[in-house]
Amino acid sequence: MNESGKKMISLVSPCFNEEENVEELYRQLTAVMAGMEGYDYEFILIDNASTDSTVQKIKRIAAQDKRVKLIVNSRNFGHIRSPYHAILQSSGDACIVMASDLQDPPDMIPELIKKWEEGAQIVAAVKKESKESKLMFGIRKLYYGLLKSVSDVNIIQNYTGFGLYDRKIIEILKNIPDPYPFFRGIIAEVGFRVERITYTQPRRARGITKNNFFTLYDIGILGIISNSKVPLRLATFSGFVLSFLSFLVGIGYLVGKLIFWDNFQAGIAPLLIGNFFFFGLMLFFIGILGEYVGAIYTQVLARPRVYESERINFDQTE
Missing domain, CATH: 3.90.550.10 (Spore Coat Polysaccharide Biosynthesis Protein SpsA; Chain A)
Known part of the structure; x- marks a missing residue:
């Protein structure tokens, strides 16, 4: 009062x-x-x-x-x-x-x-x-x-x-x-x-309005990284699942080649598509990790x- x-x-x-x-x-x-x-x-x-x-x-x-x-x-x-x-x-x-x-x-x-x-x-x-x-x-x-x-x-x-x-x-x-x-x-x-x-x-x-894509993205990603560890855990889980699936696909190709040695053609297309997918996913999670590192960096600087x-x-x- x-x-x-x-x-x-x-x-x-x-x-x-x-x-x-x-x-x-x-x-x-x-x-x-x-x-x-x-x-x-x-x-x-x-x-x-x-x-x-x-x-x-x-x-x-x-x-x-x-x-x-x-x-x-x-x-x-x-x-x-x-x-x-x-x-x-x-x-x-x-x-x-x-x-x-x-x-x-x-x-x-x-x-x-x-x-x-x-x-x-x-x-x-x-x-x-x-x-x-x-x-x-x-x-x-x-x-x-x-x-x-x-x-x-x-x-x-x-x-x-x-x-x-x-x-x-x-x-x-x-x-x-x-x-x-x-x-x-x-x-x-x-x-x-x-x-x-x-x-x-x-x-x-x-x-x-003074909002634009960058300001909306800033507040959006800040909200997630400030209140959740789910993206980091999702990256770990995705890495495990994709590694396991890659192992199964590799076994499938090996079995197919052994059974149909003369007729089985692996082809280059699946390799290219798979590589682009994995690299894209990897860059996405590296970006997520970078957001967390950037948030830590901001905290460490502790500027007004x-x-x-x-x-x-x-x-x-x-």
Whole structure:
């Protein structure tokens, strides 16, 4: 609680080139929080070195409203490290994390807080459907199903991180020294009481998505290697099975040649096809192994998640 005796809610939004959305996001958030009696709030935006006027617009808002706080990164540190860093800077009794593109509806804030007041330490907003591309939503749904099936923890499906987190959870996150954290996996790992609320993701009204194949692949493979040893064990099992099958095929060819010595022709095609298959499979598993080694390398370097170039309004008295 702050000095007024009200509970403090931290609202956290990462942004990158969202000049068309930040002012509307601020308007909607302040309208929602104005109706939440008994609560005070801070609004933390972390900018990933935007190249448009996003930072300038946030600075103008922050100059008029000291509850708005801004962190400007020295460069673009990606969509994994930057939001996590911002969450750890929150000071509220609870922290609500949402995207700055308005696809995480601000009008869900009262419901998130209600579930928290009822005793939930984590309130996860789960997408039941999306007004964006049905194909992409279907692919994401399949991925979450795969991730849940191979993970060592109970990953929440169709959950992107949008939700509310109690102060106790934030303090736990501060003690996790992961320089490249898979936030959704960590939330599943820490446990505690989790409540789920569902929503329909609206279509992006302004601007364009910053996700592309590489960012989606990055978060996708990070989710698997951070929470599962199944790919490594699958490589071991596949090697054993394929070795055994190769042995059986070799025996079959040997027997065929001994029985039909003059007529049996092995042919070059099966050898070429077999070699391409085995080499392709081997390269795939070498790539998987490389992802795990790369993750270990990142952990060993233990570099800061972001470097800040500027902070605004963090010196204000709560």
